Amino acid sequence: QENKAVALDKKVKAFLNSHAREWHDWNVPEADARLLYDIIIQNKYTKALEIGTSTGFSSIWIAWALSKTGGKLITIEVDESRYRKAVDNFRKAGLSEYIDARLANAHTLVPGLQGPFDFVFSDADKEWYKNYFDAVAPKLIVGGCYTTHNVSDRMNTGFGLESYVEYLKNLKNFETTFDDRGAGVAISYKKSGK
Numbered sequence: 001q002e003n004k005a006v007a008l009d010k011k012v013k014a015f016l017n018s019h020a021r022e023w024h025d026w027n028v029p030e031a032d033a034r035l036l037y038d039i040i041i042q043n044k045y046t047k048a049l050e051i052g053t054s055t056g057f058s059s060i061w062i063a064w065a066l067s068k069t070g071g072k073l074i075t076i077e078v079d080e081s082r083y084r085k086a087v088d089n090f091r092k093a094g095l096s097e098y099i100d101a102r103l104a105n106a107h108t109l110v111p112g113l114q115g116p117f118d119f120v121f122s123d124a125d126k127e128w129y130k131n132y133f134d135a136v137a138p139k140l141i142v143g144g145c146y147t148t149h150n151v152s153d154r155m156n157t158g159f160g161l162e163s164y165v166e167y168l169k170n171l172k173n174f175e176t177t178f179d180d181r182g183a184g185v186a187i188s189y190k191k192s193g194k
């Protein structure tokens with residue numbers, strides 16, 4: 001088991017190094033991907049959901065963490081060509097067995113997902129952020145974490161998400177902080193059921 005983890009680390013690192021200049025499909029900055037990785041490891045999360053795969057950069061970091069916690073990621077992308085690239089990247093990185101990649105419109109898929117989840121990364125269409133949150137929050141376990149990309153309460157991320165920020169901050173059963181080292185990530189921990 002330990003040998004498998006060491007071999008996988010090597011494979012993922014080699015893949016990330018050799019593809020370092022190829023993430024041009026709205027992929028998150030590395031600082032944000034590392035942040036997601038750290039949150040999953042620290043909390044030993046195992047049931048992850050990502051909305052907005054693109055070509056799979058953040059998924060790779062999430063799945064890499066899940067390979068260490070014994071977890072699995074469901075990730076959703078609506079664009080077929082980016083979905084195909086992502087699936088190819090997952091295979092090359094050696095992470096396919098930790099990822100259930102879905103080609104679908106998240107507007108219709110997400111509300112029907114069964115859950116439960118303990119980690120969520122929301123990074124698809126910004127105007128749907130609140131709908132995604134409302135659909136998934138009840139399926140997030142208490143102690144789970146819902147992260148949202150391109151959101152900050154201090155810097156302007158350019159997406160007009162101020163009302164979403166206020167919405168998150170006012171939720172009684174979530175505690176939200178913001179990480180501005182990359183493109184802005186809202187980190188919302190679920191404190192209680194309601």
Ligand SMILES: C[S@@+](CC[C@H](N)C(=O)[O-])C[C@H]1O[C@@H](n2cnc3c(N)ncnc32)[C@H](O)[C@@H]1O
Pocket residue numbers: 025026027028051052053054055056057058059076077078079082104105106107123124125
């Ligand atoms: C910012 S990119 C995701 C980047 C990715 N998380 C990464 O770091 O590599 C957003 C992606 O969400 C996808 N998307 C937008 N609307 C969607 C929808 N309704 N359902 C599924 N995917 C959607 C876009 O096609 C795009 O590839």
